Structure formats: structure tokens, C-alpha cells
Amino acid sequence: xxxxxxxxxxxxxxxxxxxxxxxxxxxxxxxxxxxxxxxxxxxxxxxxxxxxxxxxxxxxxxxxxxxxxxxxxxxxxxxxxxxxxxxxxxxxxxxxxxxxxxxxxxxxxxxxxxxxxxxxxxxxxxxxxxxxxxxxxxxxxxxxxxxxxxxxxxxxxxxxxxxxxxxxxxxxxxxxxxxxxxxxxxxxxxxxxxxxxxxxxxxxxxxxxxxxxxxxxxxxxxxxxxxxxxxxxxxxxxxxxxxxxxxxxxxxxxxxxxxxxxx
Amino acid sequence: xxxxxxxxxxxxxxxxxxxxxxxxxxxxxxxxxxxxxxxxxxxxxxxxxxxxxxxxxxxxxxxxxxxxxxxxxxxxxxxxxxxxxxxxxxxxxxxxxxxxxxxxxxxxxxxxxxxxxxxxxxxxxxxxxxxxxxxxxxxxxxxxxxxxxxxxxxxxxxxxxxxxxxx
Amino acid sequence: xxxxxxxxxxxxxxxxxxxxxxxxxxxxxxxxxxxxxxxxxxxxxxxxxxxxxxxxxxxxxxxxxxxxxxxxxxxxxxxxxxxxxxxxxxxxxxxxxxxxxxxxxxxxxxxxxxxxxxxxxxxxxxxxxxxxxxxxxxxxxxxxxxxxxxxxxxxxxxxxxxxxxxxxxxxxxxxxxxxxxxxxxxxxxxxxxxxxxxxxxxxxxxxxxxxxxxxxxxxxxxxxxxxxxxxxxxxxxxxxxxxxxxxxxxxxxxxxxxxxxxxxxxxxxxxxxxxxxxxxxxxxxxxxxxxxxxxxxxxxxxxxxxxxxxxxxxxxxxxxxxxxxxxxxxxxxxxxxxxxxxxxxxxxxxxxxxxxxxxxxxxxxxxxxxxxxxxxxxxxxxxxxxxxxxxxxxxxxxxxxxxxxx
Numbered sequence: 102x103x104x105x106x107x108x109x110x111x112x113x114x115x116x117x118x119x120x121x122x123x124x125x126x127x128x129x130x131x132x133x134x135x136x137x138x139x140x141x142x143x144x145x146x147x148x149x150x151x152x153x154x155x156x157x158x159x160x161x162x163x164x165x166x167x168x169x170x171x172x173x174x175x176x177x178x179x180x181x182x183x184x185x186x187x188x189x190x191x192x193x194x195x196x197x198x199x200x201x202x203x204x205x206x207x208x209x210x211x212x213x214x215x216x217x218x219x220x221x222x223x224x225x226x227x228x229x230x231x232x233x234x235x236x237x238x239x240x241x242x243x244x245x246x247x248x249x250x251x252x253x254x255x256x257x258x259x260x261x262x263x264x265x266x267x268x269x270x271x272x273x274x275x276x277x278x279x280x281x282x283x284x285x286x287x288x289x290x291x292x293x294x295x296x297x298x299x300x301x302x303x304x305x306x307x308x309x310x311x312x313x314x315x316x317x318x319x320x321x322x323x324x325x326x327x328x329x330x331x332x333x334x335x336x337x338x339x340x341x342x343x344x345x346x347x348x349x350x351x352x353x354x355x356x357x358x359x360x361x362x363x364x
Numbered sequence: 365x366x367x368x369x370x371x372x373x374x375x376x377x378x379x380x381x382x383x384x385x386x387x388x389x390x391x392x393x394x395x396x397x398x399x400x401x402x403x404x405x406x407x408x409x410x411x412x413x414x415x416x417x418x419x420x421x422x423x424x425x426x427x428x429x430x431x432x433x434x435x436x437x438x439x440x441x442x443x444x445x446x447x448x449x450x451x452x453x454x455x456x457x458x459x460x461x462x463x464x465x466x467x468x469x470x471x472x473x474x475x476x477x478x479x480x481x482x483x484x485x486x487x488x489x490x491x492x493x494x495x496x497x498x499x500x501x502x503x504x505x506x507x508x509x510x511x512x513x514x515x516x517x518x519x520x521x522x523x524x525x526x527x528x529x530x531x
Numbered sequence: 532x533x534x535x536x537x538x539x540x541x542x543x544x545x546x547x548x549x550x551x552x553x554x555x556x557x558x559x560x561x562x563x564x565x566x567x568x569x570x571x572x573x574x575x576x577x578x579x580x581x582x583x584x585x586x587x588x589x590x591x592x593x594x595x596x597x598x599x600x601x602x603x604x605x606x607x608x609x610x611x612x613x614x615x616x617x618x619x620x621x622x623x624x625x626x627x628x629x630x631x632x633x634x635x636x637x638x639x640x641x642x643x644x645x646x647x648x649x650x651x652x653x654x655x656x657x658x659x660x661x662x663x664x665x666x667x668x669x670x671x672x673x674x675x676x677x678x679x680x681x682x683x684x685x686x687x688x689x690x691x692x693x694x695x696x697x698x699x700x701x702x703x704x705x706x707x708x709x710x711x712x713x714x715x716x717x718x719x720x721x722x723x724x725x726x727x728x729x730x731x732x733x734x735x736x737x738x739x740x741x742x743x744x745x746x747x748x749x750x751x752x753x754x755x756x757x758x759x760x761x762x763x764x765x766x767x768x769x770x771x772x773x774x775x776x777x778x779x780x781x782x783x784x785x786x787x788x789x790x791x792x793x794x795x796x797x798x799x800x801x802x803x804x805x806x807x808x809x810x811x812x813x814x815x816x817x818x819x820x821x822x823x824x825x826x827x828x829x830x831x832x833x834x835x836x837x838x839x840x841x842x843x844x845x846x847x848x849x850x851x852x853x854x855x856x857x858x859x860x861x862x863x864x865x866x867x868x869x870x871x872x873x874x875x876x877x878x879x880x881x882x883x884x885x886x887x888x889x890x891x892x893x894x895x896x897x898x899x900x901x902x903x904x905x906x907x908x909x910x911x912x913x914x915x916x917x918x919x920x921x922x923x924x925x926x927x928x929x930x931x932x933x934x935x936x937x
Contacts, residue, residue, distance in 0.1 A: 226586060228593050229615055229933055230640035230721055233684075237710075237720075240703035255588035268637075270936075272481050273593055273614040276585050302634070305495045305625070306618035307488050308480065327721050373656060374805070375871050402799075403786045404873060405882050407897040418884060418897075420871055427805055429871055452911075453786030453904045464620075474567035479613035479936060482561070488621055495618075495625060 217261065217287060218341040220249040224260035226280065228267025231294035231327040235266040238330035245334060248341070257283040262340070263317075264333075268296035268303055269310045281317045289340055292319045293333055295326045302326065377431040385434050386445045392421060392430070393450055399423045400430055406447065406457035408465040410491045415442045415467055437467065446471035464489035571609050577601050583921065585614045591688070591925065592932025596909070603917050608910055615936035623896040628654045628728060628863050631896055636722040638898060639934045642681035644673045645876035646934065647726040649898050652807065652872040653885035654728045657865035665853040666730030667809045672846045673713065673725065674874075675839040679750075680709040681877035682832045682839075683757075685929050689829055690761060692922040693770050701757045712742040728863060730856030743847075750840050758833060771825035775912050775924035778823060785911065786904045789879020790831045791928050795823040801875035812849070815842050825927035832929075835877075864891050878902050878929055900934030 227235055239245045239253065254260040257280045269277060281290070292313050295301030300311030313319060320343060323336035380388050392400040400421035409416040415437040421430045434444055446469035447454040458469040459478040466487040469475055477484060486493055563569040574580065584595035593614035599607040619638060623631045631650035638646040648670075655662060662670075687702025710720045715738040717725040725732050761767045777787070782795045792799055800817045802810040818834030820827040865887040873882040879901025886895040905928050913921060 225588050230637050232592070233641055233721060236699075237703055237707060240707075241700045242704060242707040253588075267593075268615065268617050270614060270616055272479075272616065273585060276614075280586055302637075303617045303622070306622055307486075307493070307495060308616050308618050329720060373659075373870075375869075377869070401783060404880065405871070405884055405897070405899045407884055407899070409886065409895050409897075420882070420884065422804075429805070429873075431869070431871060451786055452781075452784045453907055456903060456907050457899075474565050476565050476568065477613075479616040481613070482564075488618060489624075493621075495621060 214345055218344040221261045221289070221337070221340070221344075222252050222254050222259065223250055223262045223264050224257050224280065224284065225253045225255055226263055226265055226277070228265070228269065228273065229294075229296070231266035231296075234327040234330055235264060235293065235333060238333045243330035243334060245337070248334070248337060250337065257281075258285065260284055261287065262289050262291060262337075264291045264293055264337075265297045265313050266293040266327075268294075268301070269313050269316075270308050271310060272308070274310050274316055277313070278316050289320045289344070290317060291321045291323060291333075291336055291340060293323045293325075293336070294328060295324055298322045298324050374427065375429045375431055377433065379433045379435045381436055382434050382444050385432075388432065389419075389447060389450060392423075392432075397425075399425060403447070403451045403454060404429065406454050406461065408461035408467050408489070410439075410465055410489065412491050413439075415439060415465060417444050417461065417467060419447070442467040444469055448472050463487070466490065567609075571597075571599060571607055574599065575601075575606075578606055585611075591930055592936075594906075594930070594932055594935075596921070598918065598921075600918060603919075605913050605916055605918060605921070608913050608921075610906060610909060612932075612936055615932045617937065619937045620896055620898065623650070623893055625892065627891055628865070628893055631893055632726060632728075633722070633724045635896075635898060636724060637933055638900065638937060639876060639878070639881070639931050640721060641684050641931060642677040642877050643722050644670075644677040644726065645874060645881055646898070647723065648674070648874055649872075649881065649883040650885065650893070650896060651726045651728050652874065653870045653883045653896070654863065654865060654887075656870040656872055657868055657885065657887050658728075658859075658863065660729055660857060660859065662730055663854045663857055664809070664851045665734075666855045666857070668846050668850050669731050669735065669855060670726065671808055671810065671813070672843060672850075673716070673723075673731070675842045675846070676709055676713060678839045678877045679836050680706045680713075682836045683709070685832050685877070685926075686757060686761070686829070688929075689771075689825075689923075689926045690767065692926040693767065695761075695764075695767070698757060698760050701753075701760065705753055705757070708742075708746055712739055712746060715739040715742055727856055729859045730854070732856070734855040747840075747843070747847075751837070754833065754836055754840075761829070762833075768826060770920075770923050771829060771927065773822075774825045774916070774920055775927065776822070776824045777908055777912055781908065781911055782823075785907050787879065787908060788901050789876070789905065790828050790835065791905050791908070792879065793818065794820045794827040794831050796821045801873050801880050805873055807872070807874060813842050813845050815845075825923050828927040828929075862891055864889060876901060878931065878934070879905060881934075898934075898937065900931075900937070902928070902930040902932075902935050906930045906935060 227233075237243060239251065245251060250262075257263075261284075263281060263284060265277065281288075290313075292298050296303060296309070297313045297319075300306075300309055303309040304311055310316060321336045321340045323333055325332050328336070378388075392398045400423040402422040404420040404422055405418070406420075407418050409418055414435065417434040417437070419432040419434075421432065423430070437444065442465070444467060446458055448458065448469075448471060455472060455474055456478060458472050459475060461467050462469060462472075462475050463477045463479050464487060476482065480488070563572050572580070578599055578601050581598050581600060582595060583598055585593040595611040595614060597609045597611060598605055599609075617637075619634055623634050626634060628650060631654075632647050635646050635649050636643045638649075640646075654660075683702045683705040685702075687699030687706075690698035713723060713725075714720045716735065717723040717732065719725075777791060777795050779795050779797055782792050782797065788799065788801075796819060798817045798819045801807075802815075803817060815838045818831055818838060820831050820834075867887055867889045869884065869886050871882065871884050873880050875881070881901055882899040884895070884897040884899070885893060888894040906925075908928065909921075909925060913924065916924070
């Protein structure tokens with residue numbers, strides 16, 4: 102597990118009885134292992150001299166919990182970095198021209214929204230089967246290029262829309278949230294496929310996040326397993342409508358499970 | 365060998381104990397009559413009482429498969445010699461078996477978790493690892509076997525209640 | 532917008548934020564636990580660890596490769612899997628044998644007829660069930676169509692990974708046509724849920740046959756067209772020829788199968804080595820290449836497409852009449868026992884080891900994807916090559932992370 106200040110040290114070895122042989126391979130000081138089997142002899146392979154690990158600063162994550170409460174030894178996976186959006190005290194959008202009273206959009210705002218919705222650049226975030234349908238929606242037969250969405254950017258810094266296509270597993274949740282944080286505002290998120298909407302067919306699995314709205318805010322949900330390319334395009338057109346009408350929960354974003362507690 | 369050679373359809377099956385696995389595999393691989401040089405699959409099985417590791421081998425002498433079941437591994441600390449000295453491809457398969465069952469392969473240079481994150485502490489495919497039961501509070505609870513919450517195993521209540529024995 | 536930018540000094544503590552080291556960084560925050568980790572993560576002089584993935588533009592899925600590089604040359608690499616591990620085997624154990632069909636669908640999602648065949652063929656072996664001949668022929672038809680669709684996708688992907696943006700459009704036109712045809716047959720484009728224990732879900736219908744007829748008319752021609760895009764393209768040839776050469780001993784030691792193995796010269800095809808379904812009655816050749824490099828693997832996929840078209844031709848001519856599914860009860864309780872089946876998927880030998888304990892739930896459904904072994908070869912052949920060669924080699928091995936990560 103990740104090395105934190107709260108990680109319990111290994112318990113001190115009991116006093117050696119007379120005549121018991123000493124283990125030669127054991128290093129003189131107990132090595133703190135990240136292995137999930139601390140008593141495994143291969144864990145003591147590397148002596149203290151070879152280790153050169155700085156003490157990392159790990160910010161605890163409270164926005165998402167794994168399905169199995171004992172999975173990480175009762176703790177939290179050190180995977181999901183701090184969501185910086187929660188730091189923004191005011192909910193205003195940094196990338197808008199502020200019109201009068203901040204409620205009435207100006208013509209510049211309207212034009213900017215039109216510009217944005219007509220050239221939404223998606224981030225290549227194809228995880229599983231829905232990625233094939235997303236690529237199918239992007240290629241010649243069902244063309245997303247006519248809506249301006251042809252360049253699938255490889256880098257999140259250049260992308261507008263994160264189309265999460267495919268199952269989000271607990272191991273991938275950290276990188277995906279990091280990708281989301283790295284995208285600059287304005288950004289939108291489309292949950293494509295049943296697995297990203299609610300966990301889908303993997304709702305009972307031990308390693309699947311039940312819906313990406315547990316870890317990031319979602320603007321459009323496109324259900325289906327996998328949704329047809331026409332369905333994804335419909336979802337993206339809905340997203341364009343949403344941007345134009347400034348509806349949805351952007352910029353007033355909330356992160357957390359959209360499923361109420363106790364369900 | 366722990367049991368007589370069994371055969372069904374196109375697969376022959378032998379059971380060995382963990383102590384003799386290395387010799388058996390070496391013989392099967394090198395001997396001229398056998399020449400089982402293709403390892404098709406390496407997996408682990410949790411029968412509820414013991415753990416097993418199952419290898420599937422193929423030789424060009426016959427179109428049938430050979431299944432080698434290493435039986436009798438204890439549930440608390442299962443250990444099997446690793447096959448990476450013979451097939452390099454077994455490395456990842458053994459990692460996966462370790463990840464899912466906790467079976468330690470002695471001699472595998474890279475025995476760490478492959479599917480689950482490295483700080484995960486459970487072994488998911490064991491029979492005492494139950495999936496999260498999110499349908500427990502639904503109106504349909506208990507109507508299908510998938511939604512029954514099973515109480516943990518006790519002395520009088522075995523881990524698995526099976527109508528027929530799994531060997 | 533103008534009033535909201537603030538200039539902060541470099542001494543402001545919020546400017547440079549200490550990024551917490553997590554397990555996803557190239558250098559892990561814990562000491563190495565195994566020999567291989569110790570030898571990998573201890574850097575020599577001038578070496579650097581860098582992450583490739585899990586999100587990267589070569590969309591094979593979420594695979595993370597930690598590279599140890601010295602300048603542009605790769606010294607060593609360590610693939611990290613598990614970013615798509617969905618626990619399919621555990622879910623299969625909790626459901627029925629019928630549920631396992633749709634549970635195992637997304638394993639090899641580009642060609643999911645093969646992954647559906649896993650529980651189906653295993654259960655039929657446990658039941659000693661005889662499948663009607665028409666159902667067998669329909670299955671082979673669906674399998675070969677899926678193989679062509681998967682290889683069409685492969686040809687597009689291998690060019691996309693090398694930077695060519697056009698062949699994937701051609702590949703997807705081809706694939707869309709086949710996939711729409713299968714949607715007319717099965718109702719779904721991608722995760723078909725078509726194979727049933729005892730046969731297939733529904734018989735061939737008119738829509739499917741008319742689309743199939745249209746497609747067969749120009750199938751070969753379109754393949755030749757897409758061949759001409761890449762086969763003699765100097766950039767493609769120079770980037771793939773002689774690259775990622777696998778020799779026979781390495782391939783056998785790594786338990787590889789499928790096109791990467793046949794490209795090294797070993798003619799191992801499960802359809803001929805362990806015949807299943809009606810493949811013994813069909814005539815097709817096993818394409819084999821000798822060089823073992825990425826170009827040979829690419830050309831082998833093209834050969835396989837031609838063979839698949841030949842098989843579909845024979846199937847359509849030999850299609851018998853009869854039921855499309857055997858009469859079996861809804862509740863299936865196979866005898867306690869074990870079954871191992873292997874089929875030839877577009878990636879290699881796709882195997883399942885299924886155990887039944889007499890109840891209607893599978894006791895153990897172990898599914899073994901060929902890309903799992905095929906991907907292991909990366910650590911053997913990549914050191915010494917450039918970073919840009921990784922994608923050329925990895926995409927020629929055609930991994931699908933759904934099957935690798937289960």
C-alpha cells in the first residue's frame with residue numbers, strides 16, 4: 102500500500118528462543134514492505150541499502166469508495182488525486198466573458214458558445230468495447246467530423262470533451278480522474294455506455310466503479326451496451342444543445358455519487 | 365500421482381501432488397514419447413476445501429489435451445513450484461493465479477499482482493470472497509441465488525454447500 | 532475574463548504543488564517487492580523511467596507500459612495490466628451457464644462471437660451435447676465474419692498507430708458493413724449474444740442474406756484495395772519490416788499462438804490441430820510466414836482474410852437444413868466434471884477451462900485469452916528498439932485489453 106504516515110509498522114519480532122536458527126536472508130532492520138503478504142520471504146529481498154524512497158505526500162480521497170469495504174485493508178486506494186474543482190470557492194466560470202449581472206449572457210457569450218459547441222474536440226479515452234463504437238462513430242460511415250469533432254486529441258490539455266467509453270475499473274479510476282483534472286475549462290463529460298452510466302452489467306463486480314458520476318461530473322449519459330454510433334452522435338448533439346442553452350450542471354458542478362446513500 | 369489417470373472426450377487428466385510437479389513436468393516436456401511442449405493454460409481453482417493449479421499441455425504426438433491438476437494445496441498458504449524455468453510464458457499466468465487466489469509460485473521472479481492494484485489485500489476468486497451485494501435491499505432480494513447474502517463460513521457450516529462433490 | 536487572471540509570484544506556495552506520488556507514477560512509491568521489480572526499477576546511468584499509458588492515442592485499450600529508456604532506445608519495459616479488469620470470471624461463477632454467454636461477450640469485444648463460444652462450447656462439452664449441423668454451419672459463418680471484421684480493424688489500427696489516418700477509415704467502412712450484416716442477424720452490432728448452448732439464437736433471415744450477398748460481391752476487391760494502400764507503402768514497410776522479430780524458440784517458450792506464432796513459421800492453427808465444429812469438412816489453408824517481423828504479421832492477417840472469405844463461400848454452399856438450436860431444458864445442470872476447449876480466434880488460441888459441480892452455476896469458468904501470452908513477448912523483443920517502434924510491434928501483435936484483463 103502507499104506509504105503514508107499512518108501506515109502501521111510491522112510488529113516487532115518476538116524474542117528468539119535458545120537454539121532456534123537465525124534466518125540468514127533477513128536483513129538486520131525490518132524493512133517496511135508494500136507487499137500485501139508482509140510475511141512472504143520474497144518481500145525481504147531488497148535490503149535497506151537499496152531503498153531510496155522519498156516519503157510521498159498523499160492527499161486522502163473522500164469522493165469515492167470501493168465496492169468491497171475490506172478490499173484495501175479497510176483504507177482507501179491511494180489512487181484518486183485531489184479534485185481541484187472542489188477548491189473553487191465561487192462557482193463562476195473562469196472562461197466566460199462576464200456579462201451584465203452574470204445571468205444575462207451577452208452576444209459575445211452567445212457567439213463563444215456557438216464556437217465551442219461546433220468544434221468540441223474529444224479526448225481519446227476509449228477504455229473498452231464502447232471505444233470501438235466511438236471509433237465507428239468517428240469514421241466514415243457515421244461521421245462525427247461533420248459536427249467538428251474529428252480531432253481526437255491525445256493530450257487532455259487540448260481537449261474539450263471527455264467521452265468516457267468503456268468500463269471504469271477501480272485501477273483506472275485514478276488515471277481517469279487525473280485526465281479530467283488536466284483538461285482545462287470549459288470541459289464537458291459524456292458517459293458512453295451502460296458501464297459508465299451505472300456500472301452496467303458489472304454492477305456486482307469487485308473491481309468496477311459503478312458509474313463514472315461517482316468520481317467525476319457528467320453532462321450527458323448515453324446508455325447502451327454498446328450504444329449505436331447514431332446513439333452516441335445523438336448524445337453529442339444533446340451536449341451541443343446543452344452548451345448552447347447553458348443548461349445542465351455546468352458550471353454549478355457537484356461531484357459525488359448521484360445515487361442517494363442507502364440505495 | 366494422487367489419482368488414476370482419467371479421460372473424458374479428448375482430454376486426459378492426471379493429478380499430482382505439489383512435491384512432484386517439477387519432475388512430472390520435466391518428464392512430460394523432455395521425454396521423447398511425450399514431448400508436451402505447448403502449455404495452453406495455467407490456472408488456479410478453489411474447490412472450497414483445497415486449492416488446485418491446473419495445467420493444460422499439448423504435444424504434437426496426439427491431438428488430445430493433457431490436463432495436469434496439482435491437487436491438495438492448503439487454503440492458508442498454497443505453494444507450488446513455478447514453471448517459468450520451462451515456459452517463459454507461464455510468468456504472467458502465475459502472476460494472475462497469485463493475484464486471484466493467493467497461490468505462491470516458488471521460483472517465479474516476478475510474483476506480484478497483475479490485475480488488482482498493488483495495495484489490494486484480498487484474493488478475489490477465492491470462494492470466501494463474496495461480491496458486493498448491492499441488491500440486498502431491493503424488493504427482489506432472495507428470490508434468485510445471486511442475491512442471497514451468505515453468512516461467513518463457520519465450523520458447522522462449510523464454505524460451500526454443494527449438492528455434488530467437486531473433485 | 533480579463534479581471535480574473537491573477538499574477539502570482541514564484542514564491543507563492545500554490546504555484547508549484549507537490550504532486551503526490553501514487554502507484555500510477557513510473558517510479559512507484561514503495562520499495563521493489565520482487566527480483567524483477569528490483570532489477571527494473573533500479574536505474575543505471577543515463578536511464579529514465581517513463582510511463583506509456585494507460586491512456587494513449589493508440590487505442591488498444593488501457594494498457595500501461597513502464598519504459599526504461601536510455602535516450603530514445605528502450606532498455607527494458609514492464610507492462611502493467613489490470614486497468615480493464617472487470618471480474619468476469621467471478622461474475623460467471625455467480626450466474627447461470629446461460630448468463631455466462633453474455634457475461635463473456637465483452638472479453639474480446641471486436642470479435643465477440645469467439646468469446647461467446649467460450650461458455651457455450653464448454654457447456655456443450657460438459658453436457659455431451661450434439662449441436663444441429665445447421666447451427667454449426669451458422670456458427671462457422673458468424674465466426675469467419677467476425678474474423679474478417681477483426682482483421683479489418685487490425686489493418687486500420689496498425690496504420691493508425693504508425694500515424695496513417697486513412698487506412699482506418701477504409702477498415703471501418705469494411706467493418707461497418709460486416710457489423711451491420713451481423714446486426715441484422717443477431718440484433719446487435721458489437722456484443723452479439725447470439726450463440727446459445729445447443730446452437731444459435733435465431734436462424735438466418737432475409738435481411739442478413741441480402742446484405743451478405745451484397746458484401747460477398749465486392750469483398751475480395753475491397754481487400755485488394757486496402758492492400759494497395761499499405762503493402763508497398765515505403766513508410767509502412769520501413770517501419771515494420773525487420774522490426775520485432777520473434778524467433779521460433781522464443782515464441783514456443785512464451786506459449787504464443789495465432790498470427791504472431793504463424794508468422795514465425797510454425798503452422799499451428801487450432802482449427803486444424805484440435806478440430807472443432809464443422810471445420811474438418813471445410814477446406815482452407817493455414818497461412819504461414821517465415822520472417823517473424825511486424826510486416827509478416829500484417830501480411831498474415833491479409834492472408835487470413837482471404838482464407839476466411841473462402842470458408843464463408845464453402846459454408847454458404849454447404850449449408851444444410853434443420854433446426855438452428857438443439858432442444859435443451861431451460862435449467863441446465865451438467866454432470867460434475869471439467870472441460871477444456873480451445874478455438875481459433877483472430878488473435879490466437881482462445882481457451883476455456885470450465886468446471887461444473889452439478890448445479891446450474893458454473894463452478895469455475897476460466898477463460899484464457901491468446902493476447903495474454905502474446906503480449907508477454909514485448910519484454911523479450913523490444914529492448915534495443917526505439918520508443919516509436921513499440922506501437923509498431925504492439926499493434927502487430929493485436930492485443931485486445933478486454934480479453935487480457937478480463
